[in-house]
Amino acid sequence: MTPEKLRKLVDDHWPGNVVVSTAGLVAAGMEERVLTSAVRSGVLLRIRRGAYVRGAVWNGLKPWDRDKLLVWAHYESTGGVSLYSHVSAARLHDCQVWDAGRLVHVTTGYANSSTSSGPDVRTHRLPLADGDHVAWLLKDGRQIRVTSLERTVLDCARILPLEQAAIIGDHALQKGADLDQMCRLLAGSPIKRGASRAARMLETLDGRSESAGETRTRLLLRSFGMLNFVPQVPLRTRNGKFRADFADPERRIIVEFDGRGKYSDYRPTEEVLLAERSRESALIEAGWLVLRLDWDQLARPAELRRRLLAMIERSRRLAAISGPPPQ
Secondary structure (H helix, E strand, O other), X not given: OOHHHHHHHHHHHOOOOOOEEHHHHHHOOOOHXXXXXXXXXXXXXXXXXXXXXXXXXHHOOOHHHHHHHHXXXXXXXXXXXXXXXXXXXXXXXXXXXXOOOOOEEEEEOOOOOOOOOOOOEEEEEOOOOOOOEEEEEOOOOOEEEXXXXXXXXXXXXXHOOHHHHHHHXXXXXXXXXXXXXXXXXXXXXXXXXXXXXXXXXXXXXXXXOOOHHHHHHHHHHHHOOOOOOEEEEEEEEOOEEEEEEEEEOOOOEEEEEOXXXXXXXXXXXXXXXXXXXXXXXXXXXXXXXXXXXXXXXXXXXXXXXXXHHHHHHHHHHHHHHHOOOOO
């Protein structure tokens, strides 16, 4: 059978979910020989034993969307009996996750079973209190169990480096997570391992950061001791209102994170680029210095610090020459 015929046959028998188990495909009328041929031809991809996704769908996904599908593949292939936690729960809650690995995380209060272990799974044996997890009802009537948003942030903070954990935590705040509740949960938790790390992470969270790059930028500015940079500062220019990612109002310095590139879902149109240049020109005319950052520059903190210090010095010299700019 040609790949085209296989693809049509698979599409005709494909259930509604993006990831489907072997049992689900068989129940939908797909014969085992067709399933085997479809995998060999690349029409289907087996992303975990017993879990499949159509090749065209997988090839069109961003890396972070593929990582989320790996969690669903575990759910489909194990019958949905696990409680998903840590990074996997963050993905299911649609929090931004950066550089946190591809393992599927599950939490259990008992010894590992065949459904909670494997080379692609990290099992955590941790106590769970009432309210620490939720059960979501899926469209097909099944349920998936996930740690609550607040518990997820704390779990991630216990095992991840600060940057990765704060990215999840910042986005969780935007999605409605309660910082006070997280502090109470941590204070009353019987889990001592990673508690001090989680407490330090909670102190750094700021729901005003709108992307992983902005969180990383804020943490770098903090590590440099440059605490005068305020997130999401509204400014007026001759071209209208502008909201700076970070601004130091006293020194009149703006830091903008440019997320376009390998972690962005879009490419700017020429019209958008022209509008950005026009806004930046208006800001410069108003006496602001503007520094744009991208992902590669965030990976070179020493160089970034030197650039910022040079801009601060330039601001000082301009102020000495012309006096304080109008507010």
